[in-house]
Amino acid sequence: MCLRLSTKLLNISVASLCRTKQLEKAEAALIDGIRLGVLPDVVTYNILITGYCQFVGFDAGYHVIHRMKEAGISPNLVTYNSLMAGATRQHSLACCLDMLDEMLDRGIVPDIWSYNTLMHCFFRMGRPYDAYRIFSEILLKNISPCQATYNILINGLCKNGYIKNALMLFRNLQHQGYVPQIVTYNILMTSLCKLRRWKAIMRLFEEIRELGIAPNAITYTTAMKCCFRSRRYKEGLQIFFEMKSRGYAYDLFACCTIVAALVKSGRRRIADRCIAHMIKIGYDLDIVSYNTLINRHFKEGKLEKAYNLLDVAESRGLDCDIYTHTILIDGLCKAGNFSVAERHLNHMKMMRFNCLVASNCFINGLCKAGYIDYALQVFKSSDMRDSSTYSSLVNSLCKQRRYLLAAQLLLSCIRSGMKILKSDQKNVIQGLTRLGTKADAERFKLQVRIAKLLHY
DNA sequence: CTAGGGTTAG
Numbered sequence: 001m002c003l004r005l006s007t008k009l010l011n012i013s014v015a016s017l018c019r020t021k022q023l024e025k026a027e028a029a030l031i032d033g034i035r036l037g038v039l040p041d042v043v044t045y046n047i048l049i050t051g052y053c054q055f056v057g058f059d060a061g062y063h064v065i066h067r068m069k070e071a072g073i074s075p076n077l078v079t080y081n082s083l084m085a086g087a088t089r090q091h092s093l094a095c096c097l098d099m100l101d102e103m104l105d106r107g108i109v110p111d112i113w114s115y116n117t118l119m120h121c122f123f124r125m126g127r128p129y130d131a132y133r134i135f136s137e138i139l140l141k142n143i144s145p146c147q148a149t150y151n152i153l154i155n156g157l158c159k160n161g162y163i164k165n166a167l168m169l170f171r172n173l174q175h176q177g178y179v180p181q182i183v184t185y186n187i188l189m190t191s192l193c194k195l196r197r198w199k200a201i202m203r204l205f206e207e208i209r210e211l212g213i214a215p216n217a218i219t220y221t222t223a224m225k226c227c228f229r230s231r232r233y234k235e236g237l238q239i240f241f242e243m244k245s246r247g248y249a250y251d252l253f254a255c256c257t258i259v260a261a262l263v264k265s266g267r268r269r270i271a272d273r274c275i276a277h278m279i280k281i282g283y284d285l286d287i288v289s290y291n292t293l294i295n296r297h298f299k300e301g302k303l304e305k306a307y308n309l310l311d312v313a314e315s316r317g318l319d320c321d322i323y324t325h326t327i328l329i330d331g332l333c334k335a336g337n338f339s340v341a342e343r344h345l346n347h348m349k350m351m352r353f354n355c356l357v358a359s360n361c362f363i364n365g366l367c368k369a370g371y372i373d374y375a376l377q378v379f380k381s382s383d384m385r386d387s388s389t390y391s392s393l394v395n396s397l398c399k400q401r402r403y404l405l406a407a408q409l410l411l412s413c414i415r416s417g418m419k420i421l422k423s424d425q426k427n428v429i430q431g432l433t434r435l436g437t438k439a440d441a442e443r444f445k446l447q448v449r450i451a452k453l454l455h456y
Numbered sequence: 457c458t459a460g461g462g463t464t465a466g
Binding site: 004046047050051078079081082084085088101113114116117120147148149150151152153154155156181182183184185186187188189190217218219220221222225245251252253255256257258259260286287288289290291292293294295321323324325326327328329330334355356357358359360361362363364365386387389391392395421 | 457458459460461462463464465466
């Protein structure tokens with residue numbers, strides 16, 4: 001009895017250490033426990049597995065199974081569910097399926113969480129149809145879906161571009177008496193933010209209040225970000241103040257959101273106050289935080305400071321990600337150092353990063369500096385483009401009054417199935433008309449109309 | 457124990 005109680009205590013301590021990334025201390029606690037005669041049980045090992053999967057990787061988590069066997073403990077349902085979640089976190093469908101197989105081999109019957117996680121994995125891999133097949137399987141096997149099942153489904157639909165369907169599902173479920181959780185609202189708000197559906201987001205935000213559900217830190221951060229994205233800085237800051245008054249001390253997520261928004265809108269002094277606060281609290285800064293800070297220096301043209309910070313991040317063992325590289329390239333362009341920027345862009349391509357945004361920064365930078373012909377050359381030699389690539393080029397072509405070429409580019413943008421900005425279209429039409437080639441303007445309008453009909 | 461938030465261009 002006494003021993004069982006001790007194991008429970010051991011588990012609580014190991015869990016809190018694992019949650020806070022202190023895996024070495026967790027291992028030490030385990031050894032201390034054994035020395036005192038407190039034996040770890042299957043729960044202890046499951047907690048360790050979750051920790052290793054989260055902070056080291058799936059393989060490290062899976063390795064714990066061997067240690068369990070040495071200790072004479074058999075893995076259970078939770079063990080495999082945790083490993084499936086770990087595999088999903090690092091986008092390994094193969095490992096996730098392996099864990100399911102291994103589980104079945106051992107005669108363990110998968111529960112709703114095994115299916116939830118598998119469904120989540122398919123969604124994360126960009127395979128919504130397979131994910132949906134898992135959902136059907138849940139229903140066919142007569143396993144009761146839980147709240148999380150629907151959250152994963154709604155989130156997966158959103159992340160795979162089926163936001164309308166997700167919203168429809170959400171409303172249907174509500175109609176059937178399903179009470180959405182704050183998580184569900186957070187998921188929908190995040191997805192609508194990407195579509196810049198500010199009004200729809202604020203309606204959801206209101207709905208949360210009407211239903212009497214308490215918003216959490218995630219809800220506030222999301223709503224705040226939505227405001228900033230649609231350039232409603234006042235509203236965004238208001239949400240930030242409300243968040244503070246509700247007792248949500250700002251965490252790294254909120255800090256990064258607000259600092260990035262303040263830097264973007266030129267409010268550097270308030271941004272610095274926020275950064276100072278962030279550092280005072282003593283957060284363990286991660287690569288996203290460093291990216292935010294590095295970007296802040298680049299925006300002010302302080303390359304030296306930015307590079308120093310980059311060194312600090314690397315010396316702390318953090319890996320630069322796609323954002324770091326993109327921020328660097330953008331910063332170099334803003335400082336007029338195009339040759340180094342281009343070298344870095346090529347470096348990124350070699351490392352097989354997705355360079356669309358970085359390439360847009362480069363092209364946009366060239367345009368802004370007046371090197372439009374070079375920008376066009378880069379554009380033609382690359383197949384990475386989206387509507388904002390076209391927008392940058394069209395914008396600066398208009399400034400140089402090269403409206404015919406701008407018109408051509410806009411048309412090929414539409415013909416590739418991408419949307420164009422109304423303002424760009426207006427700009428080109430006005431330009432063509434002003435140049436006295438009214439026929440060109442009329443022809444362009446017609447061509448746009450036809451292209452839109454054919455491609456939307 | 458599993459589901460939701462932050463950073464890049466326009």
